[in-house]
Amino acid sequence: MPAFVVPRLTVVGAGPGDPELITLKGARILAEADVVLYDALSNAELLSHARPDAKKVYVGKRKGLRGYLQQEINDLIVLYARVHGHVARLKGGDPFVFGRGREEMLYAQRHGLQTDYVPGISSAVAAAGSVGIPVTHRGLSESFRVITATTTRGELSDEIYEAARAPRTTAVILMGLGQVQAIADVFCRFGGAHRPAAVIQDGTLPTARMISTTVAELPTRVAAAGIGAPAVIVIGDVVNLASAPQAADIVPELAPLYAAVA
Template identity: 50%
Template sequence: MDMTTGNKTSRREPRITLVGAGPGDPELITVKGAKALKDADVILYDALVDEGILNYANPEVIKVYVGKRSGEHSYGQDAINKLMIDYALNYGHVVRLKGGDPFVFGRGYEELDFAAGYSIPAEVIPGLSSAISVPGLQQIPLTHRGLSESFWVVTGTTVSGQISNDLYEAARSKATVVVLMGLGKLREIVKLFRNEGKGQLPVAAIQSGSTKNEKLAVGIVDTIVELVEEKGISAPALLVFGHVVSLHPAYQPIREFYEALKEEL
């Protein structure tokens, strides 16, 4: 745990603010989110939060890392809830800083509900969800006239470690499908789309979107597994399945190859 002790001379009334940090780039946090960090007495932040975002905070703020990374100490949700309350009661304003948006697979409502159980005032400051902003930064629109009228945002892996049942339905739809936390199940997810006859459907895999560690693989359902391995893409990463991926500049050579192949056949 990374903790820096503050020097507050007087304790303020307890309150909690859930702040979405955005997809990774510290500059993509909202102005209101940055102001909340500046006002915080304590910040509890997750693994997916770029620590550069903490530069918006008062230098004397207490910073507590409660994220989860492979091979490192991590906090369960119950422990995080209790820490949040304890710090609020003892120090005042607690900012719970979460990657992306707190309400998109961020368990934000659980923390909001927990605070309500202790009658501690709480508010939410939304963040840019990686589901929309990361493809957007790659100039991949989730909807586009003539290509996609809607989109799904689905978790790749449920709490039980299984593929989400919603993915089966999403693979059958004509919508753009964004899969978060699904890289480890990529082969199984690809199989779902193949079973629906979508082996030629464009796909993008984006690692650490908006950050210096960003990597991109653009292909089709039939090739994306090999491309991900070839480019060394690892978690955290999201997947975008849909015809909108064909708008990405990197897809053009692929499109030309298949058009030429069709002409030869």
């Protein structure tokens, strides 16, 4: 590495899956970087933005296969930056939404690297939106909360219990497929058995799949459909909007206006 190059890290949000949903800045950083470290949840098509001579290193984790430990990834960032210069760390969704992006930046800073962050579109909002489910909607949901299903100790998050007590709040649960029965049990315990619930697999991608049901039926429906990760669980009245009819059907008096502008 030339002496004048300052080792640096840019943590880049890859977006929710669709490769067109990366930001312009994210694509530019990939084109400038000397090394790209990418995860399993970042679409491999995004590597086409990288320079042909850039090193592209997979550091993700897949079920059943050994993945890099977080400390190993941290060390690779520092090593590659010191040897090659600019490291782009490509992470699925937004790196600051359960992505450990800030953790990697702080480690890099402690080891003398300059750091930057490029936000990404989070699957917490985009996966639901891609199938017509808004996380908030006037008259149905006053707020939304994004929850990781399990804590660092491997236990069901206390936030699941808080969400179950808040029927006017949309619950968006990430990394929760393995805990779907426990999640349903908690919501049922607090009177939410009949709350609308959906699971979206591969949101924003052509392979996307969705099931829409009630909380009580969710575990059975997930198992029967063979839904797999990555998937997002959404619980709340907004789920009913996924199959809502067109506006002209909802408000018949507007139908003539639609005909006039067609």
